[in-house]
Amino acid sequence: MAEARLRVTACGPLVSYQDRGRFGSMRFGVPASGPMDRLAHAVAQLALGQPAQATAIEVSLGGITLVCDAGEVTCCVAGGGFQVVHAGESAGPWCVRTLRAGDVLSIRPGRWGSWAYLAFCGELACTPWAGSTSTHTTSGLGGGALAAGASIVVHGARVEVAREGALTVPDVALPRQRARVVLGPQTAQFMPDVLAAFLREPFATTSASDRMGMRLAGPRLALRDALSIPSEPIVRGAVQVAGDGVASILLADHQTTGGYPKIATLLSADTDRVAQLRPQMPLNFEAVTPDQAIRLARADAAARQQALAAVACQPGSLADRLLRENLISGVLWGLDQADGAQTPA
Numbered sequence: 001m002a003e004a005r006l007r008v009t010a011c012g013p014l015v016s017y018q019d020r021g022r023f024g025s026m027r028f029g030v031p032a033s034g035p036m037d038r039l040a041h042a043v044a045q046l047a048l049g050q051p052a053q054a055t056a057i058e059v060s061l062g063g064i065t066l067v068c069d070a071g072e073v074t075c076c077v078a079g080g081g082f083q084v085v086h087a088g089e090s091a092g093p094w095c096v097r098t099l100r101a102g103d104v105l106s107i108r109p110g111r112w113g114s115w116a117y118l119a120f121c122g123e124l125a126c127t128p129w130a131g132s133t134s135t136h137t138t139s140g141l142g143g144g145a146l147a148a149g150a151s152i153v154v155h156g157a158r159v160e161v162a163r164e165g166a167l168t169v170p171d172v173a174l175p176r177q178r179a180r181v182v183l184g185p186q187t188a189q190f191m192p193d194v195l196a197a198f199l200r201e202p203f204a205t206t207s208a209s210d211r212m213g214m215r216l217a218g219p220r221l222a223l224r225d226a227l228s229i230p231s232e233p234i235v236r237g238a239v240q241v242a243g244d245g246v247a248s249i250l251l252a253d254h255q256t257t258g259g260y261p262k263i264a265t266l267l268s269a270d271t272d273r274v275a276q277l278r279p280q281m282p283l284n285f286e287a288v289t290p291d292q293a294i295r296l297a298r299a300d301a302a303a304r305q306q307a308l309a310a311v312a313c314q315p316g317s318l319a320d321r322l323l324r325e326n327l328i329s330g331v332l333w334g335l336d337q338a339d340g341a342q343t344p345a
Contacts, residue, residue: 002158003157006067008148012064015058018135044076046308059117072100073120075118078119080116124153124154128143168310180288198247202218212252213248213254221241233257234262238264
């Protein structure tokens with residue numbers, strides 16, 4: 001079985017192995033983890049013909065540089081608008097490239113976005129925990145974090161030349177600075193004017209962010225006597241407010257229970273797009289009803305599915321792509337007739 005070996009020469013913090021996530025264990029106190037941007041993670045896999053849930057390397061703003069020591073393997077980068085340099089050549093932020101022995105691949109922050117995903121044609125060698133290779137960064141459990149000097153092994157490495165090239169970044173993958181939320185469940189635990197301020201006043205992302213959550217700068221959301229509420233299950237995208245009145249958005253590695261009041265919860269698709277915001281970027285909240293949230297979620301799911309279906313279509317040769325669009329069938333028919341063929345191509 002073919003194998004590719006790569007070595008990390010430079011690496012920022014919070015770079016880790018992530019598959020689709022660890023499901024069904026939150027009732028045991030085990031966070032789901034998984035990618036901060038689930039759409040981009042799936043794109044990176046499907047562009048290679050890989051299962052959407054397969055393991056990839058999640059790259060933070062600290063970036064990563066690696067060298068291919070042995071073998072060859074096709075890879076894909078998707079996520080934020082990062083700078084991708086392969087073998088000394090600049091590539092698009094979303095692209096499919098083939099690494100060969102001696103090649104250097106660098107992924108660094110570009111024009112936008114906080115997270116990128118590096119997937120490979122093959123299976124990344126890393127240790128699963130509780131049925132998933134997703135890394136819970138606080139505990140280190142899962143596939144694990146990467147650092148300079150780390151070795152990356154791809155089992156069953158494949159080269160897919162037909163898939164190489166730039167990928168189009170769909171609108172549904174871009175950061176969102178106006179997040180849609182359903183208010184609650186503890187709106188009654190805030191002072192009377194807080195809800196209006198939450199929806200009216202601007203917030204901003206801060207550098208106090210990691211895979212667990214994102215602390216916001218903005219108006220102080222004054223609480224009633226709410227810090228004595230019992231701990232309860234919490235979900236990704238919840239906007240919880242600590243005793244100092246500061247709001248935080250819970251993200252992929254969020255704890256499974258919490259006792260701080262939650263003023264709102266982001267729509268799932270918006271959670272991924274807000275996670276791509278960089279520190280000091282403005283963020284506003286827009287309230288929708290539960291019924292509206294369901295309709296919006298279905299529309300977002302359809303748009304995401306369309307984007308994933310488009311990237312999953314293997315490019316193939318130029319003739320194959322043109323034939324799928326039914327652009328040159330007549331030309332090929334004419335050429336066949338000239339060669340004496342009796343049936344159309």
